[in-house]
């Protein structure tokens with residue numbers, strides 16, 4: 001038991017119990033909520049993806065770039081999202097056929113909604129901002145909530161991201177073979193898991209996952225995303241555009257590195273397109289954006305000599321058939337690309353499960369960042385605790 005925690009928290013964590021993880025990522029495709037337990041082994045008890053109301057989505061997007069009256073808007077959205085996150089947790093508990101009760105839940109691990117991620121803009125004042133007030137979540141749900149995971153790592157000189165590699169290592173590591181866990185969300189991030197635990201654990205963002213493809217198909221076809229990569233598959237790669245996009249310094253930047261919508265957005269694509277002929281077909285741009293994600297992911301895997309490791313994909317991009325095919329083709333022949341379902345965790349619930357695990361680490365007083373991943377001065381206990 002931890003000495004510096006109130007008795008009620010120590011009681012809660014001394015019994016193996018169920019944790020809720022809640023994740024709403026950069027794609028703004030929904031709020032993923034899971035109820036999981038970790039003892040004796042990982043078990044997914046319930047899961048649901050809740051819709052993000054259109055108004056809230058628009059408000060988040062507004063705050064993702066600079067604008068007027070930001071503090072007022074941020075304050076309102078912070079509390080509004082806190083209420084919404086709490087409702088999602090309570091709905092999951094209610095609809096689960098496992099008769100989960102609030103009292104059975106040890107804690108909620110809340111990522112919050114990122115509205116700004118500036119890990120390297122100014123070395124002296126790096127920051128990463130996730131909103132969705134954890135006080136409100138704890139108050140409205142009646143469940144102890146752990147949140148604000150990134151900022152302690154940043155305070156310790158790290159990028160604050162990615163935070164999932166320690167979790168990946170704890171459940172996906174193999175003693176017999178190297179593995180790569182690839183999360184394709186809005187951004188794409190890899191965790192490189194060497195079989196030999198004497199080797200450092202590495203993890204970083206490779207660049208765009210779905211975010212550019214989503215923005216482009218939204219603009220041209222009014223769709224939230226290109227289902228299975230069907231539209232992209234009708235286009236041709238534009239090599240000039242691809243080359244231009246690949247020139248972005250981020251792609252050759254050494255690790256540690258992480259990124260966000262600040263770097264990868266529609267304005268960046270439009271700028272690159274300005275130097276191309278006017279008759280560039282939108283469908284070809286879509287195909288090129290898919291290629292950009294695939295190439296930059298594979299380049300990084302190869303650069304770090306993990307091209308022969310088993311590759312396991314998670315995140316929504318795992319459903320993009322064309323993207324999966326391109327990853328397979330770009331990596332050494334004969335290597336199959338699987339999803340984390342082959343490691344017993346459905347690719348759609350890995351990220352939310354990671355935040356449930358991160359909450360548990362906090363309550364146990366254990367660190368959850370990896371200094372080799374984020375570049376922090378050392379390992380730290382992340383997150384702040386908001387009692388029920």
Ligand SMILES: Nc1ncnc2c1ncn2[C@@H]1O[C@H](COP(=O)(O)OP(=O)(O)OP(=O)(O)O)[C@@H](O)[C@H]1O
Pocket residue numbers: 023024025026027028029030183184185186187210211214224225226227228229314315316317319320321351
């Ligand atoms: N059937 C599908 N075909 C193609 N793309 C899909 C499909 N299903 C989901 N996606 C993509 O996955 C995205 C959502 O992925 P995910 O929820 O993992 O990202 P995220 O919310 O940004 O998470 P994070 O930032 O934590 O990685 C969608 O926006 C879409 O681009």
Ligand SMILES: [Mg+2]
Pocket residue numbers: 023024025026027028029030032
């Ligand atoms: Mg999502």
